[in-house]
Amino acid sequence: MTVHAVTGATGPLGRLVIDALLAGGVPASDVVAVARTPAKAADLAARGVVVREGDYSRPETLPAALRGVTNLLLISGSEVGRRVPQHTAVIEAAKAAGVARIAYTSVLRADTTELSLAAEHRATEIVLRESGVPFTLLRNGWYTENYTGQLGRYLERGEILGAAGDGRIAAATRADYAAAAAAALTGEGHHNAVYELGGTPFTLAELAATITEVTGTKVVYRDVTVPELAGLLRSAGLDEGTAHFVAGLDGAIARGDLDTSGDDLSRLIGRPGTPPADAVRAAMS
Structure with a gap:
């Protein structure tokens, strides 16, 4: 059984990714919605999705949240300035839990851009590469x-x-990026791949x-x-x-x-x- 988990599951992007997974035929029981406030995911639970508490800022919540997960989508946090330690906590917990692959929502050309928002994404990518866990970098525009x-x-x-x-x-649109994330989670050939999405x-x-x-x-x-x-x-x-x-x-x-000018997005979502x-x-x- 392949279990797909999505962090930030009650956010605008996370919900759309879960919608895309379910629409693509993934059984709801094989989808884990990781949310800081599980009560906000009651509608997902009603659809059969497994809802677990997981807070980037409370590392003690993460091992149980990621237990039995095969593929993890780590959606970047919203607290600018705190994201590197938060993301690191998730990556470390995922490695300890035996997660097979982590997909991460980064930013376009994170390793070379001068965009101010890129620094934390670049640092997270380094942590992810050094973790030894196979990864997929979804560098969203x-x-x-x-x-x-x-x-x-x-x-x-x-x-x-x-x-x-x-x-x-x-x-x-968020729906476009969500479709790309779902495709990268469920498809073959995405191990250690880097996608520039726009x-x-x-x-x-x-x-x-x-x-x-x-x-x-x-x-x-x-x-x-x-x-x-x-x-x-x-x-x-x-x-x-x-x-x-x-x-x-x-x-x-x-x-x-x-x-x-790349076509990574259209290739992923078809x-x-x-x-x-x-x-x-x-x-x-």
């Missing part, structure tokens, strides 16, 4: 939802404000044009410098550190850090990534 989640604001203001210039963003690239100006076309409301892209964007974000209420962090992400886009226009339509429904 940006979520399209990072933008469609702000659709109401774009339509209200008539603009997307950023400092990305004409940098391309190879974004895909959809069809677009610029923010192109995204604004797509929103205009789909909604019928004119939206334009207003490009400013990274320091100007940080100042505008501070004026909007963000603290200085957060403002510089967010503006810096756009600077990374301008450098090309969130673009990829189709192209979700087009931005479709993602915008879904966000409106």
